[in-house]
Amino acid sequence: SAGEYVDVPQSALDSLAHVGAFCGANPQRPFTVCVNIAKGYAYGTNGYIGGRYPVEDKDLSLTIEVKTLAPLLKLEAASIRHNGTIIESVTKDGGTVTAKLSAVNFPDMARVFSAYDYSSQVEIKDETKAALRTAGSLFLEDETGSVFFGGGTLSTNLNLDIAQYSGDIQDDIGEGAFSYSRISRVINLAERGLIKYGEPCFFSKGELSMMAIGLRKQN
Secondary structure (H helix, E strand, O other): OOOOOEEOOHHHHHHHHHHHHHOOOOOOOHHHHEEEEEOOEEEEEOOOEEEEEEOOOOOOOEEEEHHHHHHHHHOOEEEEEEOOOEEEEEEOOOOEEEEEOOOOOOOOHHHHHHOOOHHHOEEOOHHHHHHHHHHHOOOOOOOOOEEEEEOOEEEOOOOOOOOOOEEEOOOOOOOEEEEHHHHHHHHOOOOEEEEOOOOOEEEEEOOEEEEEOOOEOOO
């Protein structure tokens, strides 16, 4: 069922490498071990955190497992192409490396990112980032902790009387809760962080865009 070969620029593989860190390893969700190029962007997600990076070739479309992509990134390729089933790299010394593309049904990440109006979101200030780091330092490595926003306060428990930590933060980001492991993974990479109550938070670093999916309303 292979189609005609389509050239793949090295820059497209580099874009995939940028989003590979957002992948997971959930056997029940096979797309989490793959990276995808669609509609001018490279995408990776573990189902809770998503990342995208622009691709110069707006017509390029492919999905490949991260473990399959890794060897291709190490090669000095003279040319790369794919036919919908395999991706083929011709090295500068004349060798040819062939790898299989994935046929997994990758989620429409373009729709996820485009569904939010970033201009209406509030930028996370330095004092809020500092409070997040302090709260996170109290969690054990094997513990899944949550942080709670509300009334200009960040805390490690919804009940402030028993919270290990509570600190003042900006009061314009609404109320909600995050899994600390998810929000910290992207906020540490971000040059700019945006958040809006009731919606995923959005982060950016240069051309790399990230979304932490998991903001939830406090009960």
